[in-house]
Amino acid sequence: MAGGLVALLDDVAVLARAAAASIDDIGAAAGRASIKAAGVVVDDTAVTPQYVHGLNADRELPIIRKIALGSLRNKLLIILPAILLLSQFLPWLLTPILMLGGAYLCYEGVEKIWHKVSGHAEAHASVEEAMPDEKTIVSGAVRTDFILSAEIMVISLNEVASEAFVSRAIILIVVALGITVLVYGVVGLIVKMDDVGLSLSQKSAKGLAAFGRALVKGMPKLLTALTVVGTAAMLWVGGHIILLGTDELGFSPIYDLVHHLEEAAHDATGALGGVVGWIVNTVGSAILGLAVGAVVVTVMNLTVHRNKDGAPSH
Template identity: 65%
Template sequence: MAGGLAALLDDIAALAKLAAASVDDVGAAAGRASAKAAGVVIDDTAVTPRYVQGVTAQRELPIIAKIARGSLRNKLLFILPAALLLSQFVPWLLTPILMVGGTYLAFEGAEKLWEAVSGHHAAKPEVTAAEQGPEAEGRMVSSAIRTDFILSAEIMVIALNEVADQPIVSRAIILVIVALGITALVYGVVALIVKMDDIGLRLAQTRNGATAAFGRGLVAAMPKVLTVLSTVGVAAMLWVGGHILLVGVHELGWDGLYDVVHHLEDAVHGVAGIGGVLAWLVETVASAIIGLVVGAVVVLVMHQVHKRRGRAAH
């Protein structure tokens, strides 16, 4: 009896160790998957603050909360089941889907760069969202959730591609962790960004000395922070989009471009002390250039299409 109890306890201990190892593996895989999607996360964080421009300070956080709930719904109810089904039954589709998303990111980055260089920005509405009322707020939230769907899909597919060799249950758990973690991170940071100037203003009005000066500094710094964030977002879109395309063509069997970049990485990797950093910079710059070229081609095509539609309408 004692021997049987000891054997049972040994089995329970072994199962506990196995479960702990599985949890560790899932956690590590979720971390790797989230890191791979970092560029798109930066883009998502850079894009979202625009949707609360023109609303009252009291409505900023509720609107961000609505968008965050919509983002989570996108990831868990729509994207996750579709991604799991694809990875289980037609895994060869993941690379083309990723490349379509990479092309979209490259297009978005190139278009924003073109707008910055040419000065052709989208016209701002003459009436702010705050003056248009609840219906305008609802339309704005819906538009933000639609945009988030594209970015969320890219995040989830990138994450899935990183853990495609895991069992389907592990894949599902990892994607849920990624969805929850990235949504909390993105919209937590967005909430902090959009309220930072309010925090600074409150400090400047209610405190004295160094604290008030810090508050005034926050208010003055926020436009610069948003500009920097937008610039980083554009760079991230080009880099991530180009990297997805570079790896995608390699996985589809077209190795020429990938081999050129790989040889350039090898050429600098041996530099003492900074070889690893230089190799990363080479790959990053090469990916950004690829993203810029592909994105510029798509921008040119889209502009031509819009011109022809405009002529046809007249």
């Protein structure tokens, strides 16, 4: 009896270790997948605060909560089942779909730059300031989130495509939950930072008051920095996706060029070779992203956007 109990406890211990290892593997895979989607995550974090700009302070967090729930529904109820079925039955479509998503990221990045340098950003901002009702704000934000969430999930799926179906599903659920909590938690902190700063600035303690004023003054700079980092990350991630995709589809000259430059930089810089090589690869990917984005923006301006402005298309 005692021997059977010991054997049972041994079996339980083995199962527990296997379960722990499996959880560790899932966590590590989810972490790798999330890192690959970093460019879209940063952009998502930079975009969302704009939806509550100008609203009453007491409505900011409730609206962000509604957008976050909409984002979870997008990821878990629509995008996740679709990409899991796709990866199971039509895996060869993943690379072209991922490249289309990468091209969209490049387009978004270049369009942001174009709006900034052409002065269109100010006109766009003035339209945004005419705030619609909360339901319209939430539905618009959730529609935008759908595109970004789809890209996050497809990028993440590509990182775990070799996993078994159930593991793949669990990892993507972890990614969906983790990234949504991260993005909208940070967004909540960002939009309340000025309120916290304003409250602290009214304290009698000079140190707290000074810190509060710094928070209030720093908010616009933080949002600007997020936008710049998000735009750069979109070009880098989008370009890198296209770079790898073209090589996987059999067109290797661009990939070979970047890879050759990366190896040359790695070999020429000794102990810093890994970092310098990564920087070269990142810059090469961003340049490719900039070129692809410029082509897409040009095509869109000559077709879709031109039609919206009432001009005839050719």
